[in-house]
Amino acid sequence: MSAAPTTSVWRQPAQVWAVAFACVVAFMGIGLVDPILPAIADSLQASPVETELLFTSYLLVTGLAMLVTSWVSSRIGAKRTLLVGLALIVVFALLCALSGSVEAVIGFRAGWGLGNALFISTALATIVGSASGGSAAAIILYEAALGLGIAIGPLLGGLLGEVSWRGPFFGVVALMAIAFIAVLLLLRGKEAKPTPTRLSAPIRALRQPPLAVLAITALFYNIAFFVLLAFSPFPLGFGAMGIGFTFFGWGVALAVTGVWVAPLLLRTMRRTTAMLIVLPLLAVDLVVAGFVAGSPAALVTCIIVGGLLLGLMNTVLTESVMEATDLPRSVASSAYSAVRFLGGAAAPPLAALLWHAFNVSVPYWFAAASIALAIVTLFVGRGALARIDEREADAAEEGAAILVGDAA
Template identity: 80%
Template sequence: MSGTPQGSVWKQPAQVWAVAFACVVAFMGIGLVDPILPAIADSLQATPVETELLFTSYLLVTGLAMLVTSWISSRIGAKATLLVGLALIVVFALLCALSGSVDAVIGFRAGWGLGNALFISTALATIVGAASGGSGAAIVLYEAALGLGIAIGPLLGGLLGEMSWRAPFFGVVALMAIAFIAVSALLRGPFEKREPVPFSAPFRALGRPALAILAVTALFYNIGFFVLLAFSPFPLGFGAMGIGLTFFGWGVALAITSVWVAPALMRRMPRTAIILVTLPLLAVDLIAAGLLVSDPASLVICIIIGGLLLGVMNTVLTEAVMEATDLPRSVASSSYSAVRFLGGAVAPPAAAGLAHAFGDTVPYLFAAASVLLATLTVLLGRKVLSHIDDPSEGAAEDAEAILVGDAA
């Protein structure tokens, strides 16, 4: 990424911008519901645990679907996979907006997760095939879309959530419909010729020791990530706009370190060393959040600092997956992300349940303990992971590993 010719990054054909715009909207969906969680709980008479299942259904289906998206896209083609994914998001976001019960919203968020998996698993490969300036430029553009979407999602959710908890879902419907039209009209020509991927490939990939270690690390790490993201709106006690602004700051912090700081660190330090420094710092931040949870201003600071650390971890873990095996990058990253999203799926309802039983401090201590388990996993497996610390040049192949690894 560091070698990307910066002058070429923003000079792209219209079809690239169409997919990039759709990427921004897709990634907005991760944090969009954050500011409206308390409002959904109030309006639909749902408990915090039930409300947190909005994340669980979305992330669980996204993760499981990752195991088959490479098989699907290698058969029906990139454009068809993108359009099916976008169409599913439009349909299920609309159904979420029209729902009258929290159970219905939870179910429709699962369908949204399927659409999101199909879309994000194909988007970068499409951008790489169509972008000018080489794969390095495509990666920068994709990461910029990722960061922008993660930052804007909570802000848009807060703005629209001030009107109604349904409004953010209608907003996604409108934006994704525009993205569907843009991709359908502007995306033309072959972008990536792939051999059909065996259905069993992502399952067999987890038998590789290095990839398995990174996947388990990511599972525990993602528990910390999603406790901070999905549980924090409740103890903050803010309205939709206040929560939206808080997590807009979190998303901006994450984007800055993901796109600029992490690559700079990787030019100077081994990847495993960065992981073994950043994860304990994240655990300390989560402990601080738990101890200071009753002070909203302090909790906001902890959330922003957490965003800075999460951005570093997202990029470094993804780069590590790139170098972990000699498997096709799309297969390795799909396997890794499927396990990773399981941590994200478990964390929100577990955090809400712990808070109900023991108070708001305990979910953050639970998250910190999970992050320390991720640290221990890397520490014990460092010998197996030693080869990921050797820089590799294959930028064109690297693009596929970022495909889904940064999506959460």
């Protein structure tokens, strides 16, 4: 990562803080429902498979929407795209809170995913365009928002979930409504006229071998990511607060390695080498998780270790996507994320099905097998990835990679 800017990163215009606050809340949504999954299952008489579809609908729509968000923002502008995204999140989070069936919550989470895709695909560009201190200051702010949101989401979900499973959804409504008002009032100034993007650009991008290899690798990797995140609340057997604290630790671990450790790692080795080291370690962690799934304390340890490894992998993989082709960064990220989120969407209900068909260990071993497929894909396609080991990403490009790649 580039050196810190000479201007203090904390001295920013009000519009930058408005978007940064909204980013924190948006990333909180990743793990917000994690602590209340068992409570939703109990309150709405839903099976674990049905409950896991809360992740599936959200991630599936987010991924598919990523294919069109650059097309939308290039035509209506960044501010309008941000406001539409925030408004959709407020509306669908409120509908989730008021729902009386798990089917309704699943459907409304899909609408939430659409809003989230519109917002996160535009937020970083807005911060970069408004931040003082240059792009490096903007990236530091974004990474701080990412880490804070990922860590706080499960904790807030646990706190509000102790009152009711509806609590976290009402919390999102309130916070996102404040963010909407802040962006509406504080994001001022005439926008530069955007260059229209072709609707088919992300699909066409996947024809390029380097991007295709990384996208398929990410698909298998994301299966493991969401088995660990979305399935683990069930075998842990904790209440909402216990699950919240567990995944607060997971989020902190992921943020620390993603923001600080990964750049240090890449100073000593190539990107492909780093991925081929981290992925096998993650597979080992998941195999161990399968063996110790009956012990909550041991499983918590595996979850935290997994967070450390996931943080490394997220940053290295998504940064690699930015350097794999000459395509515009937004197009490459959209194409990659759409494929990656498909893995995240499929993983939670598959894990629950495997649990009931066999035992609690099998979902983690399934996740480890998926990581093995990611390793094979990366190793076989390594010849197409020579470019990512030869070029360094600047701060703005790296931030854009992390933004789109880690927003699932």
